[in-house]
Amino acid sequence: MQITSSIKIGISACLAGEKVRFDTGHKRSNFCMDELVHHVEYVKFCPEVAVGLPIPRPTIRQVKVGDTIKVCGPDGSGDVGEQLTEYGKRVATEQAKSLSGFVFCAKSPSCGMERVKIYNEAGTGNTSEGIGFFAKQIMTHNPLLPCEENGRLNDPHLRENFVMRVYVFKSWQELVASPVGLHELTQFHAKHKYLVMSHNYESYRALGRYLAHAAAEPIEQVKDNYISGLMNALSSPASRKNQTNTLTHLQGYFKNDLSKIEKQELCSAIDEYRKGLVPLYVPLTLLKHHLKVHPNEYLAQQVYFDPYPNELKLRFGI
Template structure:
């Protein structure tokens, strides 16, 4: 499985430049490792609209059902400037595969920025996304928009990596396809990954490909791309993974011994009860795929969705 470099929008303070409000930089181990595997476009909305480094901190507050950004010492309101910047940035950035932003930031936080009452004295019960992050989620509703804090969660991090690398492969296909076989090969390689996220979309995609002559190659590609984004905009979960694993197991279940079957079932039970990580279970499954030289399963993006060094 080829891993083309995803294009992501990255908060500039994450290992890139000391542009935080206090003049600091965030040293985050995961996002630092990720830099070697992606193309990144940096963003710092506060600095990009002309705020200095260091600078007085700003906060979010709710007024008339609108979330606004203010610098509480001078009472300068930055809402319109940040929103206008965000909209212009997102219109001009082009094709990207995801966003990795700064946690808890009033511009870039993802569902974890503090939200104050209108009088700026008390917190509202509940968190908000930063103004830029919210615009990114609105503009790219199908892309993963995460911050480095949320990526400490195993499943969120795994989903994020799976999606940005899958979108990078899709982007490469869009830019380079020449015939229907290019699309058919891509679809075959992503069958179980699509099953993981949205089995109904997988069926629709199969129908479109089966009738591609009716639509023509380019329109088939357009419809396929739209459904691919729609499918991967959903979340995976443990039960969805179990469903895919059962389908994969069906390819070689009649070729392995009873003791191997029992051991695999024990491993699946451990995975179900959070006593075994998914990677450990998949490595055992891969051993059968290689033993029986199953080229169809070897090609599946589900089993190798992103560079293993990142997990």
């Protein structure tokens, strides 16, 4: 995938190694700061410091008081919920539009995407159903923005899916930075056809049908509907079944080019992947080799083969 300008990702500052936590510590993400950092530009945020809390500082938590949730100290003092919300709205509407993804600090009362603890007023119990006040604003105002938490990035499937969505979203941002028509949208979809197929076959068909019959709609509406459908289709990691189906479709392009032994080798690689015996990069490497030997212009433009830099080795673990 060709990206012509730097990819900007928002990140909780503590994950970038900055000592901004309540205890002057950090929660540095090795993946973000040792691997992904070579391919993206980070924009760092610590909402708690941004609203005026000092370093070090007393811990804060989400506390339910009646029908209201406060973000305050364990004793109920120093509520900064409103300030965190306003700061989140400001970042979401002024800065997040230039971002192609966001990595949040898990379980934080300000930055957690999900499962943030909400304590009762007496402090004797809690539920894990909250969302960080800052993170909520970013996600609410930018529903298509790829977002993930540091802990979940330890899962190879979630990590690969997040990075893939960041690169697709950045490619979309570059496309629509200039005026585009239905032709350009159709070309964009054609390049992402097999990537979508590998995640959601029904969405793959639906998006193609939609663009084929969208000529009568206003182009801005078509753009909004298409990118919403695309990002939703890619929102979850691809299943082994869908990946196998996609690999089999791609294999069909070479049915008249390969020798009997080469066909058997490719079939075996795909089947071993289906059974979980080898990772995805094994059959993909074979397909890419055959594509070099037997060039196909349509396949060569497919984002599925290289959705992000190979140096990240994200398909080695899935």
